Amino acid sequence: MHRYFFHLIERGQFIEDLEGLMLADEESAIEEAKRNARGIVAHEIRDTGTASLDRAIEIVAETGDFRFRVPFDAALSIRS
Structure with a gap:
């Protein structure tokens, strides 16, 4: 198990995850x-009726090494 941190990049702000989460591997971290991202968007839509996809979650390993960037628009698909 490895600890991964999920920092939110939103409107030019960096919101740091100070706790992280223990997960088996990098694939699990990407899915998390x-x-x-989907949870944040769902909450925002429920509360306001709108959501911004111009955000990302940066995954950082417990060593401090940047691993991945997951844009919100890559985390979900919207059908009309």
Whole structure:
């Protein structure tokens, strides 16, 4: 198990994840970032009726090494 941190990049702001989450591997970390992004968007739509996809979650390993950037628009698909 490895600790990964999920920092939110939103409107030019860096919101740091200070706790992180223990996960088996990088693939699990990417899936967790996508779930987090979908949850944020769902909450925003429920509360305001709109959501911004111009955000991303940066995944950083417990060593401090940047691993991946998951844009919100890559975490979900919108059908008309």
